[in-house]
Amino acid sequence: MVNVAILGYGTVGSGVFKIINDNNSHIARRAGDDIKVKYVLDLRDFPGDPVEEVLVHDVDVIMEDEEVSVVVEVMGGVEPAYTFVKRALMAGKSACTSNKELVAKHGAELLEIAKDNNVNFFFEASVGGGIPIIRPLIECLTVDHVEEIQGIMNGTTNYILTKMEDEGADFDTVLKDAQDKGYAERNPEADIEGYDACRKIAILSSLAYEKQVDFEDIYTEGITKITTVDFDYMKKIGASIKLLGLARKEVGIAYSMVAPFVIFQDNPLYNVKDVFNAILIKGDMLGDVMFYGKGAGSLPTASAVVSDVVDAVKRTGNTAMVYWKNEKRILGSVDAFTTPYFVRVKGTGIESEIQDKFGEVQFIEGDPSLGETAFITKVLSGSEYNDAAASFDVVSRIRVSK
Numbered sequence: 462m463v464n465v466a467i468l469g470y471g472t473v474g475s476g477v478f479k480i481i482n483d484n485n486s487h488i489a490r491r492a493g494d495d496i497k498v499k500y501v502l503d504l505r506d507f508p509g510d511p512v513e514e515v516l517v518h519d520v521d522v523i524m525e526d527e528e529v530s531v532v533v534e535v536m537g538g539v540e541p542a543y544t545f546v547k548r549a550l551m552a553g554k555s556a557c558t559s560n561k562e563l564v565a566k567h568g569a570e571l572l573e574i575a576k577d578n579n580v581n582f583f584f585e586a587s588v589g590g591g592i593p594i595i596r597p598l599i600e601c602l603t604v605d606h607v608e609e610i611q612g613i614m615n616g617t618t619n620y621i622l623t624k625m626e627d628e629g630a631d632f633d634t635v636l637k638d639a640q641d642k643g644y645a646e647r648n649p650e651a652d653i654e655g656y657d658a659c660r661k662i663a664i665l666s667s668l669a670y671e672k673q674v675d676f677e678d679i680y681t682e683g684i685t686k687i688t689t690v691d692f693d694y695m696k697k698i699g700a701s702i703k704l705l706g707l708a709r710k711e712v713g714i715a716y717s718m719v720a721p722f723v724i725f726q727d728n729p730l731y732n733v734k735d736v737f738n739a740i741l742i743k744g745d746m747l748g749d750v751m752f753y754g755k756g757a758g759s760l761p762t763a764s765a766v767v768s769d770v771v772d773a774v775k776r777t778g779n780t781a782m783v784y785w786k787n788e789k790r791i792l793g794s795v796d797a798f799t800t801p802y803f804v805r806v807k808g809t810g811i812e813s814e815i816q817d818k819f820g821e822v823q824f825i826e827g828d829p830s831l832g833e834t835a836f837i838t839k840v841l842s843g844s845e846y847n848d849a850a851a852s853f854d855v856v857s858r859i860r861v862s863k
């Protein structure tokens with residue numbers, strides 16, 4: 462019998478409790494041992510809920526119980542999650558988490574502590590919710606050099622962009638609708654400004670580059686400046702706009718960023734709509750591989766967390782090899798990152814000035830009443846773009862996926 466403690470009985474924690482109870486015999490067969498939730502830690506009480514039987518309010522009860530061998534951390538936020546997970550690992554308990562803030566900030570250190578204590582620290586659900594992406598990166602794509610990762614890693618913003626595209630509704634209206642439906646938080650900043658996707662691409666970049674990529678170093682741009690007019694242009698060129706978390710290696714330099722990108726139909730991310738997530742990885746041997754599914758929600762996320770618990774049980778006494786050194790990875794500057802740009806500038810009849818500054822461009826016909834000119838540039842570095850754009854009154858500019 463393996464005893465598990467769940468830290469936090471919120472959306473994900475209650476999903477973990479349900480899955481371990483509902484699929485118990487199936488999970489036992491896969492893990493090779495019975496798994497039981499011995500404790501659930503939460504500050505709140507849940508009168509009438511079956512969790513009452515195992516609910517505790519004091520974390521010491523869990524940490525001091527030698528019968529607990531796996532701790533599931535699903536509280537979110539860096540503290541007290543970090544203190545609790547570190548303590549669990551040092552007490553010889555494996556830890557499984559869905560907490561992207563915790564993993565992005567302390568992942569490398571917690572992996573080291575797990576190794577020193579001959580236990581495991583797993584975090585499958587921290588990126589892409591229920592989509593298997595961490596384990597494939599660590600265990601399956603071991604042969605390839607990862608050349609690029611492009612991911613739609615935030616369901617809220619993908620839902621908003623899909624509605625803007627399909628219904629022609631403006632950003633504020635769609636955001637309000639998403640909040641009313643419970644897809645977007647009342648305080649949506651972490652999603653719409655790209656901070657949530659930034660933590661997720663920090664984790665994937667660290668695994669791809671094998672060193673700590675600090676999320677504070679990642680250039681991050683949200684979706685608040687995207688308008689329905691941008692989508693009108695996209696319809697003309699058969700493209701869409703998606704918020705991407707991106708990691709790319711180019712001539713030995715590693716770049717990571719979060720920004721809206723124009724995506725054409727030949728990119729498999731083009732068809733990823735609504736709250737779905739997808740992560741496209743380019744390996745130097747394998748080529749493209751894409752992982753698609755539900756990036757949030759109680760049961761999808763909890764499914765990934767419990768799969769970590771099963772893995773931790775199967776690997777008792779054996780720490781999984783994860784290449785993520787606790788050493789800082791320096792990233793290339795956004796000024797050196799090369800990409801084409803979709804640009805709208807004020808003024809008409811200025812095609813030759815545009816070509817003079819930007820070089821060869823592809824013009825896109827727009828609504829004449831807007832009094833603007835839209836075009837897609839050739840591949841430019843960030844600083845080449847800035848130099849060329851300085852001569853114009855730019856209405857909008859969005860990077861284009863190469």
Ligand code: HSE
Binds near residue numbers: 617758
């Ligand atoms: N707010 C996140 C999203 C939840 O919309 O994808 C999962 O991290």
